[in-house]
Each structure stands twice: as structure tokens, then as C-alpha cells.
Amino acid sequence: RKEVEQDPGPFNVPEGATVAFNCTYSNSASQSFFWYRQDCRKEPKLLMSVYSSGNEDGRFTAQLNRASQYISLLIRDSKLSDSATYLCVVETGGFKTIFGAGTRLFVKA
Amino acid sequence: IAGITQAPTSQILAAGRRMTLRCTQDMRHNAMYWYRQDLGLGLRLIHYSNTAGTTGKGEVPDGYSVSRANTDDFPLTLASAVPSQTSVYFCASSVDSQVDEQFFGPGTRLTVL
Numbered sequence: 338r339k340e341v342e343q344d345p346g347p348f349n350v351p352e353g354a355t356v357a358f359n360c361t362y363s364n365s366a367s368q369s370f371f372w373y374r375q376d377c378r379k380e381p382k383l384l385m386s387v388y389s390s391g392n393e394d395g396r397f398t399a400q401l402n403r404a405s406q407y408i409s410l411l412i413r414d415s416k417l418s419d420s421a422t423y424l425c426v427v428e429t430g431g432f433k434t435i436f437g438a439g440t441r442l443f444v445k446a
Numbered sequence: 447i448a449g450i451t452q453a454p455t456s457q458i459l460a461a462g463r464r465m466t467l468r469c470t471q472d473m474r475h476n477a478m479y480w481y482r483q484d485l486g487l488g489l490r491l492i493h494y495s496n497t498a499g500t501t502g503k504g505e506v507p508d509g510y511s512v513s514r515a516n517t518d519d520f521p522l523t524l525a526s527a528v529p530s531q532t533s534v535y536f537c538a539s540s541v542d543s544q545v546d547e548q549f550f551g552p553g554t555r556l557t558v559l
Contacts, residue, residue: 438487
């Protein structure tokens with residue numbers, strides 16, 4: 338089993354839709370979790386950290402489920418500009434992290 | 447410069463040649479990283495440096511070397527390139543560790559023929 342797994346997609350959704358991605362991780366001791374966004378042929382950029390209690394930033398909500406060892410990203414009211422690849426990042430111990438392969442999202446008009 | 451820069455933007459290289467990818471940051475971050483990104487595999491860590499003068503091996507270090515002579519620069523060298531090293535290479539930095547926000551350079555597209 339990979340340390341961090343994501344559904345590669347692509348997810349094709351219309352503008353205004355709500356879409357959710359999950360990311361599973363294998364190390365039950367992981368403490369820190371992040372979502373990065375990567376536009377086509379660009380560098381990754383931090384979208385948001387994921388806190389134990391869940392957190393929200395505008396249309397984006399991140400959740401952590403420790404019991405089932407996954408994190409999720411919910412995007413409400415999808416915009417064309419949300420089209421990108423979303424990378425899950427999980428701490429593996431010793432202040433080190435590992436990136437998932439990413440989930441591709443296409444939002445269409 | 448602001449942030450983190452990489453050079454060259456892209457390169458085609460003959461197998462067996464030596465190549466150094468350059469990375470410079472002006473944020474005074476302690477930690478720097480080199481990743482490679484391949485389709486379906488995501489970003490994989492090649493080497494890292496937690497502070498100037500120290501380096502460590504990541505997940506896929508074979509065939510690569512790094513140095514960290516100062517805070518700002520973190521070059522990656524391929525001593526004798528092979529076709530399997532064809533990839534997009536990203537340099538990144540963070541304040542102290544990978545659990546801090548990582549800032550990425552624009553990447554170098556390397557093709558080894």
C-alpha cells in the first residue's frame with residue numbers, strides 16, 4: 338500500500354457544483370496534513386493546512402478523519418479557475434512529508 | 447529576485463553528460479529541497495538540506511548529488527545523466543522543515559536522450 342493515495346480523477350464538474358476529494362494515508366502517527374494546488378505546467382502552491390477540528394477557507398473546507406486515516410477537501414460553488422491538480426501532503430514523521438500523486442479537477446462552463 | 451528561482455527552464459541532454467540544475471532563494475529559508483515529478487507518481491524527494499552546510503538523502507537520491515555552501519543556493523548535479531532521469535525537477539524551500547509551507551520554484555524540464 339502506498340503511504341499516501343489519491344484518486345487521480347479526473348473529476349469533471351460544471352460551474353457551481355460541489356466536489357470532494359479524499360486522500361488516504363498509511364502512517365497512523367502522522368500529525369500534519371496539507372493540500373497543495375498545482376496548475377498545469379506550474380509549480381505547486383499551498384492551498385491550506387488541515388487541522389484536527391477541520392477548517393474552512395472561503396469555498397474550501399478541509400477535514401481530517403484519523404480513525405479511517407484520510408483527509409478530504411471539499412470545494413463548493415466551483416469556479417472555472419478551480420481547474421487544477423490538488424496534491425495531498427502528509428507528514429511521515431521527523432518533520433518530513435510525502436506528496437500524493439494528485440487529483441485532477443476540470444470545471445466546465 | 448523574489449522567492450525562488452531555477453535555471454535552466456528546460457534542457458535536452460545527451461545520456462552520459464553531466465548537468466547541474468541551479469536553485470536560488472532570497473527568503474532566507476533554512477530548508478531547501480529537490481523533487482522530481484513524473485506522471486502518475488507525484489512529487490518525489492531527491493535530496494534535502496535543513497540548513498547551510500548539511501544535506502540529506504530523500505526517497506530517490508541515486509544518480510544525483512547536491513551541495514549547500516550557503517543559505518541561498520542549492521544546486522542539483524546529475525553526474526552522468528540517464529534517460530530515466532527525464533522528468534520535471536522542482537526546487538523548494540521552507541522556513542525550517544517540510545511541515546512548514548514549502549515554496550516551489552517554477553521547475554526545470556529535463557529530457558535525457
